[in-house]
Each structure stands twice: as C-alpha cells, then as structure tokens.
Amino acid sequence: MSNKDVEGPQGEGPRILCHRFEPPADRADLGRAWREHLAPVFAVAFRPETDLTVPIAMRSYHLGDLLIGDVVAPAHILERTPEMIQQQGLDHILLQFYRRGQSTVESEDRANPVLETQCVVFDLAQPVRIVAAAVDATNVVIPRALLEDQGCRPEGLHGQAFDHDGDPYARLVHAFIADVVACGDLLHQHEAATAARAIVQLCGTYLRGRAGTAAPQNLDASIKARRLIERELHDFALSPATIAARLGMSRSTLYRLFGETGGVLAYIRDRRLMRAMRMLVRGDAARPLRISQLAYAVGFSDEKTFRRAFRQRFGFIPSEAVAYPFGVGERQAGISVLRSWFDNL
Incomplete structure (x- = not known):
C-alpha cells in the first residue's frame, strides 16, 4: 500500500494524498491483503467463482471533507454486520457508481439488484450484505452531516440503486466525480477543498430527489x-x-x-x-x-x-x-x- 504526498510548484502548496492497494509480491497472499485493505469498511469473503488472477486495484483520494476514488474488484461478498457498526462508529454515506459488473445488495428488509451504469447508496451505519460479481466502480464517501446540510436524508436510501447513465443529471454527477478522480494526482489541497464542496452539493441534489423508505429507528x-x-x-x-x-x-x-x-x-x-x-x-x-x-x-x-x-x-x-x-x-x-x-x- 502507498500513501503519497507530492509537493507542487512553489506557491501552489502540497498536493492531496492518495492511498492505493498494492498487491503483495507473493500472489498467494493476495486474498488476505485485499481483505485487510477493505476491513475498515467491509468484511470480505470470496465466492467459488472468484478469480484472483485478474487485475485488482483501488485508489482513494483525501479531499479534506470526503474521500473519492475507484475500484476494480473480483467477485466477492462484502458485509457490514451490527458488530462492525458498533465497533467502528462510522456515520458516512458511500456511493458506488458501477461502470462494469453487477451485484445483489441485501439489507434488513429487501434484496436489490445493482446493474451496470447504476449508483448504489450505502449508509455505513446500517447492516448490509453485498454479493458482487467482478466490478469496476467510482466511489464517494461523504459524512452524513454534510448531506444533511444539503437537505438530504440518505439513510432511507440504504441499499437502493439508481440509474446514472440514462438520467442526465446523474450522468453529470458521475462524470464530475470520475474526472476529479482522474485528476487526483495533480490536485492541490485548496483545489481539492473546492472540488469536495461541489461534490457534496451535486450528490445532495442527486439524492434529495430520490424516494426512499423511512429512516431506521434503531440507530446504533x-x-x-x-x-x-x-x-x-x-x-x-x-x-x-x-x-x-x-x-x-x-x-x-x-x-x-x-x-x-x-x-x-x-x-x-x-x-x-x-x-x-x-x-x-x-x-x-x-x-x-x-x-x-x-x-x-x-x-x-x-x-x-x-x-x-x-x-x-x-x-x-x-x-x-x-x-x-x-x-x-x-x-x-x-x-x-x-x-x-x-x-x-
């Protein structure tokens, strides 16, 4: 794994940090390394058809108020259990914009399919189980309070998926976030802060217009x-x-x-x-x-x-x-x- 800090030209200040998954030298340790990398968010189990010989990659950029990045992952099962939620205390919303692949997202009261070109919403304060094929996705992690400041109540959208290709505004949201990720190694922290505010506003507007079920009453x-x-x-x-x-x-x-x-x-x-x-x-x-x-x-x-x-x-x-x-x-x-x-x- 790496945690990079690149100093920009004089007067521009430091560039933002990037954290990447780096496969171990011994491919036999790849599964363990991937599980450890995702452990702050999900417990990982591999499916019978999982192919660990294919490329696996994940990069995350720290924009100050939120995290963005992308992932190329093999078929696997991801889970957030009540025990993990209580231990970690994360109060964040994860948005995943699928570019390739599909999954089934199982929350407490339903199981939703997530298809290619869809965005799935995860409230990390709620349990979930994800049975995923090999996927390629853009990730955004936003503290809940920032979305609430935008008039958004994302907890009712937990586990739901929405099209991000056929919907013009959703396509705009995804394109902007993906472009920021693509430029991540070149951004300076004052630029990252501005981009983060724009992403929060874009995501807040995107989610605010979605119909969700009632928020959970038994919040941890x-x-x-x-x-x-x-x-x-x-x-x-x-x-x-x-x-x-x-x-x-x-x-x-x-x-x-x-x-x-x-x-x-x-x-x-x-x-x-x-x-x-x-x-x-x-x-x-x-x-x-x-x-x-x-x-x-x-x-x-x-x-x-x-x-x-x-x-x-x-x-x-x-x-x-x-x-x-x-x-x-x-x-x-x-x-x-x-x-x-x-x-x-």
Whole structure:
C-alpha cells in the first residue's frame, strides 16, 4: 500500500494524498491483503467463482471533507454486520457508481439488484450484505452531516440503486466525480477543498430527489453519541455526564461505546482538533482566525492547551497547517490508512 504526498510548484502548496492497494509480491497472499485493505469498511469473503488472477486495484483520494476514488474488484461478498457498526462508529454515506459488473445488495428488509451504469447508496451505519460479481466502480464517501446540510436524508436510501447513465443529471454527477478522480494526482489541497464542496452539493441534489423508505429507528447508540458530540464540539462544558444525560444512557454504557477509541474525552478532543485542522486548511472563513479564536471555536478553553494538543496530535503547530496536505499527521500505529481517513473526516 502507498500513501503519497507530492509537493507542487512553489506557491501552489502540497498536493492531496492518495492511498492505493498494492498487491503483495507473493500472489498467494493476495486474498488476505485485499481483505485487510477493505476491513475498515467491509468484511470480505470470496465466492467459488472468484478469480484472483485478474487485475485488482483501488485508489482513494483525501479531499479534506470526503474521500473519492475507484475500484476494480473480483467477485466477492462484502458485509457490514451490527458488530462492525458498533465497533467502528462510522456515520458516512458511500456511493458506488458501477461502470462494469453487477451485484445483489441485501439489507434488513429487501434484496436489490445493482446493474451496470447504476449508483448504489450505502449508509455505513446500517447492516448490509453485498454479493458482487467482478466490478469496476467510482466511489464517494461523504459524512452524513454534510448531506444533511444539503437537505438530504440518505439513510432511507440504504441499499437502493439508481440509474446514472440514462438520467442526465446523474450522468453529470458521475462524470464530475470520475474526472476529479482522474485528476487526483495533480490536485492541490485548496483545489481539492473546492472540488469536495461541489461534490457534496451535486450528490445532495442527486439524492434529495430520490424516494426512499423511512429512516431506521434503531440507530446504533455509538452513532447517536458521535452525532451529538459533533454538534456540540464548540461547547466547553461538553462532558461524558452531559452526553449520557442527553442520550438517556448510563455513563458506564457510554464509556463502553468508546473503549476502543481511548475513551469519551479522548474522542471529543480528537474531533475538536480535526475540526480545527479542517478550518485551518480550508481557509474558507470570512477572514483568517487568530489561534485563540480557533481554539475557542472548537471548544478549547485556552490557547496554550490547544497549541500543545494540536502539536501532539499532528506533529506541527497550527500556523504551519497550510503547508501540509489533508490526512498528514494521523495516528497510524495499528490503524490502517483508510480507517484513519474515515475516522478523521
């Protein structure tokens, strides 16, 4: 696997990061390597007809607010179980635009076929099983909150497929995303941020016009907790006690939900720092914020604590953030690059 950072010409800033699946030297390890690469999103099983001698490829680009990429995959079975959902706490929407191949998507109450030139919607906070032939697809991963800001409720579309070739607007959406992927190695981070905003708007409009079933009522508790934290990051007083009270659960239950992320307080601090990083890199405020203003905006009570925490998290001070691409400074020990990118969106 690779995680690339290319510095652009002077004055243009760094280019965005790309993470690629690289087949192991020993082809006997290919199946294991592919399962490990997709583990941040899906558990993988191979079908009897799976041919691992054909080309297998996947690349992902970090645009700051979302991930895009493409995949050429063999026949396999992908699954997100309730246990994975609770453990990972992902609150993202995955759109896959099929260019070649087909699959059957099995959610809790239905099984939908997905055909060539269709787009399938996955709510990663809901269980799903995908029985897929060999496919070639364009991928987009968007945090749910960004689509909700566009007036879109994508959870009711989980597992559904829509044509992206015969529908002119859908064809426009797919063409734009595919073009951004094709140019990914040449983009600089300020260009990536602009492209990401355009993709969110395009996808929000595309999904908003689709008819979906009612949203699930039994949303996983860890997802509910993460949504609440994201909404209240600016609040200095945000604490495990207030979160537990707002969600109607005991503090011991809340602590268990965040046991694998270092605890509730560690998760809150990390989300605050990631929000600060995005604000610094995007540079889309009406005017540049002073470091003290930025610290208060993301829920730190003093600038000194913020600076120290930021440097410990990313390896550089806040004023240096514009010199680094999205995704730099992540915790990699024991965590795959893709999982780290998902966690930090």
